[in-house]
Amino acid sequence: MRIGVAGLGTVGVGVLKIIEQHGKLLSDRTGRNFEVVAVSGRSRTKDRGVSLDGMTWYDNAVDLASDPNVDMVLELIGGSEGVARDLCVAALEAGKPVVTANKALLAVHGTELARLAEKNNVPLAYEAAVAGGIPIVKAMREGLAANAISRVYGILNGTCNYILTEMEETGGDFAAILKDAQDLGYAEADPSFDVDGVDAAHKLAILTSLAFGTPVDFDSVYIEGIREVSAQDIAFAQEFGYRIRLLGVARRTEQGIEQRVHPCMVRKDTAIANVSGVFNAVVAEGDFVDSTVYEGRGAGEGPTASAVMADVVDIAAGRVSPTFGIPVDKMTDIPKIPVEEHVGCYYVRLSVFDRPGVIADISAVFRDEEISIESLLQRGRSPEEAVSVVLITHEVKEAALSRALEKIEAFDHSAARPRMIRIAKL
């Protein structure tokens, strides 16, 4: 199996190391020998800590697709457009199997690429694109193939989980912790994709398609990142018995499919709340299997390269499935439910001036919107300065809560925009 590798960064270098270190193991497991015969990167002279001797260098990665010595193409560059997409299209059209770690590409163009793969009768594989080293794509596509899935959710971004747990454990500063995550090779080329929830949404869109047999529909994922999660929210969460995690949730209801990514309060005694650092976890619920949980490192050189190589091994051994578990013409377009329709409990933190009647005014708004309050506490007392009023609601439709928070924000005694975090029902 002669491999062409496009992209020699964190993941590409990891792949080269596995092929170098585990040549015999891979060959014993597949009956094939693996050799990287061609590579592409931006800089030809950069020292990558691995030998590129004997490999053909391409300045234009797309040329890997037409190299007659290349049997399989690994796209490890990234980005939903440009050279990454062009290379995948060219390789599939040339009848060459493609393995990619690129969730942005699959979230935006997944269905069209799957169609192209089917048309050319070649595999398109992407285990590394979702939850790093966890074999969740294989689990969803093959292990759970006998089930109707009702919900799949989890921690899908290692960078955000690393930031949230470091903030919780060390009280450290957001920017400094993000810099650590970048140095460790966890973050995307543009880290705003991580912290603004876009990367988790890319992965969720792929999981939704695998779970429910729908075309990949990234545009209808509701996305909210972690920038506004404050040390105060983390401390209040602890007090109420929760931790804050960025979750991606895809759920099938009678009305359609919910797809949302946002920070969540998760009860401390749940499996998800105990997933720390760069680890990811995915929970998939099927009608026959019930709840299944998968956990592992969600980013970084070794885990991601391990997932890339799992695809390479499957393809070399002739184990091939339709890209999203079913052929594209069997996919069903199921309506997506807007987040305003979401019904759940909410954590709300209000910043108000501590004057007589404030709580009465807040209560009146909640009464008018028929929102019932489970608990409420006020911290700090200073007539001149704003204090925090924190409350947990019973179940309510999100649209009603949003109306209530808009009315409260307009009060004279409001000092800042109310903050709301959804409470996960796990």
Ligand SMILES: NC(=O)C1=CN([C@@H]2O[C@H](COP(=O)(O)OP(=O)(O)OC[C@H]3O[C@@H](n4cnc5c(N)ncnc54)[C@H](OP(=O)(O)O)[C@@H]3O)[C@@H](O)[C@H]2O)C=CC1
């Ligand atoms: N890092 C991780 O933990 C994970 C990453 N992924 C995905 O894997 C992919 C790669 O990520 P990662 O390795 O972290 O990214 P890096 O930024 O570390 O590496 C990207 C590589 O692509 C090369 N490159 C950029 N533009 C071009 C181009 N036009 N032509 C040829 N090569 C180019 C760069 O070259 P040069 O080195 O010369 O600049 C670099 O070697 C992305 O899709 C990412 O989302 C998925 C799961 C986990």
Ligand SMILES: N[C@@H](CCO)C(=O)O
């Ligand atoms: N930037 C991603 C890499 C893994 O997909 C993360 O932090 O999870």
